[in-house]
Amino acid sequence: MPRVNTTSENILDQLADGASFKELQTKFGYTKKDLLTAALFGVSELQGEYLALLKKYGKFSKNSIIVGDTETDILMGKHLVIKTIAVSSGMRNRKFLKKYKPDILIKDFSEIKNIINQ
Numbered sequence: 001m002p003r004v005n006t007t008s009e010n011i012l013d014q015l016a017d018g019a020s021f022k023e024l025q026t027k028f029g030y031t032k033k034d035l036l037t038a039a040l041f042g043v044s045e046l047q048g049e050y051l052a053l054l055k056k057y058g059k060f061s062k063n064s065i066i067v068g069d070t071e072t073d074i075l076m077g078k079h080l081v082i083k084t085i086a087v088s089s090g091m092r093n094r095k096f097l098k099k100y101k102p103d104i105l106i107k108d109f110s111e112i113k114n115i116i117n118q
Contacts, residue, residue, distance in 0.1 A: 011038035067112065074100040
């Protein structure tokens with residue numbers, strides 16, 4: 001029997017394909033609770049990937065960065081001693097993310113190119 005994706009997996013796939021949160025709610029009928037659950041599901045998957053990389057390589061390069069839009073991304077970067085870039089156009093706003101003291105706080109992903117090229 002083929003595996004069926006969970007609601008969270010479907011939401012994350014649709015976001016990866018370019019759907020907006022508003023579109024997910026209006027066009028696909030997802031609730032705010034669905035979106036939050038998907039975000040938490042995605043964060044837990046990423047944490048597992050970060051920890052697997054740490055286990056495999058022992059440490060991250062001094063040039064490693066974590067780019068994210070939640071406090072969990074920032075906290076994970078701090079825990080792993082990796083430079084953190086918070087993006088305020090995603091799950092959390094600028095004021096909220098600033099409380100977690102990311103190394104760099106940007107408005108959207110278009111700013112990353114300038115940071116990496118420094």
